Amino acid sequence: xxxxYPNGRKFMNQLSTSQTVKARKDPTxxxxxxxLEEDLNETNEFYxxxxxxxxxxxxxxxxxxxxxxxxxxxxxxxxxxxxxxxxTDYNGVYKGKxxxxxxxxxxxxTSFPLQNFHEHQIQHMEKVIQQDGICFVIxxxxxxxxxxLLEAKQLLSYWERMKVGGRKSITKEELLSTAHPISLxxxxxxxYIKKIDCLYNL
Amino acid sequence: xxxxYPNGRKFMNQLSTSQTVKARKDPTxxxxxxxLEEDLNETNEFYxxxxxxxxxxxxxxxxxxxxxxxxxxxxxxxxxxxxxxxxTDYNGVYKGKxxxxxxxxxxxxTSFPLQNFHEHQIQHMEKVIQQDGICFVIxxxxxxxxxxLLEAKQLLSYWERMKVGGRKSITKEELLSTAHPISLxxxxxxxYIKKIDCLYNL
Numbered sequence: 001x002x003x004x005y006p007n008g009r010k011f012m013n014q015l016s017t018s019q020t021v022k023a024r025k026d027p028t029x030x031x032x033x034x035x036l037e038e039d040l041n042e043t044n045e046f047y048x049x050x051x052x053x054x055x056x057x058x059x060x061x062x063x064x065x066x067x068x069x070x071x072x073x074x075x076x077x078x079x080x081x082x083x084x085x086x087x088t089d090y091n092g093v094y095k096g097k098x099x100x101x102x103x104x105x106x107x108x109x110t111s112f113p114l115q116n117f118h119e120h121q122i123q124h125m126e127k128v129i130q131q132d133g134i135c136f137v138i139x140x141x142x143x144x145x146x147x148x149l150l151e152a153k154q155l156l157s158y159w160e161r162m163k164v165g166g167r168k169s170i171t172k173e174e175l176l177s178t179a180h181p182i183s184l185x186x187x188x189x190x191x192y193i194k195k196i197d198c199l200y201n202l
Numbered sequence: 203x204x205x206x207y208p209n210g211r212k213f214m215n216q217l218s219t220s221q222t223v224k225a226r227k228d229p230t231x232x233x234x235x236x237x238l239e240e241d242l243n244e245t246n247e248f249y250x251x252x253x254x255x256x257x258x259x260x261x262x263x264x265x266x267x268x269x270x271x272x273x274x275x276x277x278x279x280x281x282x283x284x285x286x287x288x289x290t291d292y293n294g295v296y297k298g299k300x301x302x303x304x305x306x307x308x309x310x311x312t313s314f315p316l317q318n319f320h321e322h323q324i325q326h327m328e329k330v331i332q333q334d335g336i337c338f339v340i341x342x343x344x345x346x347x348x349x350x351l352l353e354a355k356q357l358l359s360y361w362e363r364m365k366v367g368g369r370k371s372i373t374k375e376e377l378l379s380t381a382h383p384i385s386l387x388x389x390x391x392x393x394y395i396k397k398i399d400c401l402y403n404l
Contacts, residue, residue, distance in 0.1 A: 054329045056289055059263035062279065077264065080279040087258055091293060093300035096334030100295070127256045132298030 034189075036105045036140045040090070043188040053193050055092030055099055061085055087124045088135075094193055095202050098133040100125070101192075105140045111169040112139050114162050122159055125152040134196060138182070139175065146172075148179035149195050236391075238307045238342045242292065245390040255395050257294030257301060263287050289326045290337075296395055297404050300335040302327075303394070307342045313371040314341050316364050324361055327354040336398060340384070341377065348374075350381035351397050 034042075040057070047053040066079035088102040102125075104116040117137075128135040135152035150170075158170050180195050196202065236244075242259070249255040268281035290304040304327075306318040319339075330337040337354035352372075360372050382397050398404065 048329065051329070051332055054326070054333050054335070059261040059285075059287075060266075061261035062264050062266075062282070064262075064264075074283055077279065077282040077284070080264070080282055081276055082279070083261075085261075093302070093330055093333040093335035096300060097298060098295035098300040124256070127250065127253070128295055130253055131256050131295040133256070133295035 036103050036138070036142075036190075039184070039189040040103055040138070043190045043192070044090075044092075046188040047193060053092060053094040053099065055090055055094070057090050058085070058087070084118065084120065086120050088121055094134075094196065097200070097202065098128070098131070099196065100128045100133050100135045101137060103138040103140070105142050107142055108169075109141060109143045109172075111171045112141070112175065113169045114159060115168065117155070117159070122156065126156065129153060129156075134200060136192075136196075138190065138192060139170075139179070141172075145184060147182045147184065147190065148175045149182055149192055150175065150179040151199070154178050238305050238340070238344075238392075241386070241391040242305055242340070245392045245394070246292075246294075248390040249395060255294060255296040255301065257292055257296070259292050260287070260289065286320065286322065288322050290323055296336075296398065299402070299404065300330070300333070301398065302330045302335050302337045303339060305340040305342070307344050309344055310371075311343060311345050311374075313373045314343070314377065315371045316361060317370065319357070319361070324358065328358065331355060331358075336402060338394075338398075340392065340394060341372075341381070343374075347386060349384045349386065349392065350377045351384055351394055352377065352381040353401070356380050 037057070044053075044055045044057070047055060061083040062077075062080045063083050064077055064080045066077070068076045068078050070076065088100055090103065091098070091100045093099065102117065102121055104112075106112050106116065125135050129152055137150050137152065137155055138147065139150055140147045155170075158174070162168050180199070182190055182192060182195060185191055239259070246255075246257045246259070249257060263285040264279075264282045265285050266279055266282045268279070270278045270280050272278065290302055292305065293300070293302045295301065304319070304323060306314075308314050308318065327337050331354055339352050339354065339357055340349065341352055342349045360376070364370050382401070384392055384394060384397060387393055
């Protein structure tokens with residue numbers, strides 16, 4: 001299971017003993033690259049403010065076990081656990097059409113591991129395609145900052161290949177021929193709607 | 203702010219002193235009415251299993267402050283707070299179209315209080331309408347089990363009326379003339395997709 005901080009940054013489990021960690025508050029990103037999620041949040045905000053599209057990241061699903069209600073202040077969740085999401089992380093609407101996607105990064109440089117996705121998400125994508133929703137993934141190679149928009153139907157074919165014993169990743173070459181490169185921009189940072197507009201003649 | 207248990211049931215703040223409450227685990231609903239949320243979850247599951255539509259409730263947004271990573275077991279959230287949602291609770295896809303709605307119950311019998319909605323949700327509905335999404339609310343009078351599907355554009359007009367000093371609720375008569383009644387069924391419990399299908403000629 002992937003554990004995420006509230007800002008969606010993945011938790012790297014290198015702690016060997018029980019330890020309590022305070023979640024970071026709004027770090028500044030001035031001197032380093034932003035994560036894919038940060039870039040996408042900025043992009044979605046840009047789309048929202050400029051009436052281009054309404055796309056939101058879904059909240060991290062949490063199983064709440066214990067809540068404390070102190071006198072005269074807000075309820076405090078005292079025990080809760082991260083749950084695995086049953087859908088993709090992002091969805092919304094563009095020109096009346098349903099938009100649905102997942103975004104993943106890898107540190108690999110020559111191929112994108114399929115283990116970044118889990119069975120539930122793949123099943124969700126199949127369902128969305130059945131309902132004629134627009135469904136895709138955004139893949140980023142963090143070492144080179146290369147980014148691709150891969151339509152879900154293509155991802156499903158790579159997933160199928162893996163299930164019948166084939167390779168557990170998508171090679172860069174395969175992405176170059178079956179996915180659509182996206183270059184990092186300024187505003188918006190990741191203009192995936194522009195790609196979707198072209199691909200689907202919207 | 204509305205506080206919800208993980209199952210979405212609204213927390214009724216009648217505790218006067220600091221108190222810790224364990225969230226209920228799966229009660230049985232045999233001998234009493236189900237909440238609107240429970241009925242909608244069942245409905246959405248029915249739609250999903252029967253390939254009718256893909257609609258999910260969004261997870262409750264939570265601001266995580268402190269996480270404990272015990273040795274050899276799952277991460278435990280030790281401090282977190284409920285956040286106000288910036289969107290509606292339900293969205294998804296039906297025949298390629300974006301579907302977006304909110305569901306609310308009242309104990310009143312003659313009118314539906316507008317305070318059940320908050321400004322953020324109203325703004326979100328405006329944005330969705332601008333993008334040609336299908337947006338509505340499902341309103342239930344819990345005392346009589348009467349239910350209505352009210353299109354968001356209608357809700358917005360009642361909201362506007364309130365903002366210019368008009369009444370703070372929608373009367374039952376107004377709903378009878380501007381909304382669409384939904385009767386409680388067996389499977390699915392609340393067949394809102396059928397209404398949408400008729401209303402939008404899908």
